[in-house]
Amino acid sequence: MPKLKNEPIRIETDDTKGWQVRFYYQEDGKTKYHSKLFSDGVHGGKRAAYKEAVKYRDEHLDTFTADYRNREIEPYRKLDQRNNSGVPGIMFYEFDGTRGALVHVRAHVPGEDGKLRTKTLSLNRHGPSSAVKKACRFRYDGLKKLHGRNNPYPSWQRLYEEIYEAVGEQYELKPLKKAKS
DSSP: OOSSTTOOEEEEOSSOEEEEEEEEEEETTEEEEEEEEEEHHHHTSHHHHHHHHHHHHHHHHHHHHHHHHHHTOOTTOOOOTTOOSSSTTEEEEEEEETTEEEEEEEEEEEOTTSOEEEEEEEHHHHOHHHHHHHHHHHHHHHHHHHHGGGOSOSOHHHHHHHHHHHHTTTTTOOOOOOOOO
């Protein structure tokens, strides 16, 4: 199971056998990627091609990460069709409970073992802003643990700000307090 989003992936078709390295990024609101294929035939077999792919990834990861940070692009930010928060991996759920309307926020994080970890918080119980902040921290910390320096978000506050911009009024969220200069 890949531990990094940029882990080489195996490509095997009738005509192509090799390892592909991809660096995902966001441009003009669309998810794009840069890729390079290391074919078995050119590199002397499956293992040798994999080693070359890993070497290429490691040599270019810092450059890609720096470019991403400098341009403030978000790698692999494809929103699920059900997403209603504006941020991948965080969604709101509304349903009627026995005591009236209930709203929950749920954050998803892929675990190192490949299993999906979730945290669900009630906006009614924790308060809208507090619940969303906790969900953002959970998502950010999980991605940081999984991806290290390749984390697609600079902070949990960035996640919260994106949700606030997208649906803050609808869910009665409060803006983050600005740090005093």
